Amino acid sequence: MLIDHSDEPLLRLLVNATRQAQLKGPALAEAHRDVGRQLARSVARHLVLEDFEIQHVTGRSTGVRLKAGAEPVILAVMLAGLFLAEGVWCLLPESSLLLHNDGTDLQGASMHGRPLIIVDSVINTGRSIRDVLSAVSVLQPASIAVVALVAYRANLQVLVDDFPDVFFHVARLSDHSYVGRGTTDTGARLFGTTNWGSER
Template sequence: MSVGKYLAIEFLSDIIGVEEYSIPHVLGYQTSGHQLYHENQTLIVAVMRAGEPMARGVWESFPKSSFLHVKSPEDVKPHHVQGKVTIILVDSVINSGKTVAEFLGRIQILHSTVRIVVVAGVVQAECISRRALTQKLRYGAKVTVVALRVSQNKYTGRGSTDTGNRLFNTTSLP
């Protein structure tokens, strides 16, 4: 969760922007507070399993946002994206970009004008350099990628070395 909070506060606030709103002061008068721009029209999408802890940290930073758990692009339904201004798609590791590109394509089909921000712990460098994340998108799509780090390593874990298994300590389920 800490990584999600860090990326949300340090980067997403600048990328998406913040807006002022009125909040009650302890002395009984109204004062100014700040929140994510259109926070209540923002959807945080956690790609399960590994994206959930980071997405939870993003949501804790922007609690007026909606939160959705998904395993596949088809899990994102029209009613989830209707009326949204921003969608924050969260996964822990992006290797080839194939999975995230499928989610981006699905979201764009459902809501062609929504702004999409992809948040990840690690993004493989080649994925960004060859624009794998945006190659499925139509002209004019607004996609930004925020990552804790970019990796030159092309290793993709399977089985007990999978990121989700390591994050949730579930290397040997019955």
């Protein structure tokens, strides 16, 4: 299921910051965290909470937390998904945060019965997310959500159709397919590698 936040005013403002060419390095990373924090609010609708006792300023009271044993696993698709994932993690601090590169072995990850949140900055062809979704299905998470800063509408719709049980939370949909290099690549701008030979 697609949950598109493209028309929400606050997310439009936050996403706009990530699109500005002059923003890079730590400032761009923080802009991604800001978007992640907002998308965490969307993802939280699908999480299970439980009551527990807290010490309130007036004495003992009842608070709320993520259900014990059902804390989410946040899987950041590296490299560019890291800071967006950190934003989600900031609002769901009882979660586990894992980093995923191509070829990462996820078999040792404890996802069974826990919600899984897969985070990638950009979904363009959809190949990376498709590969991760295929890899994690055998780990039997309780539910799967994908969080993305921007997604190419046509290819995202294919993913939504192919994975009907996955919630796709997207800050912005684009009608343009684009793969950046050097100064136009999101990961290179985030990590300060725009002038590296590998980016040319």
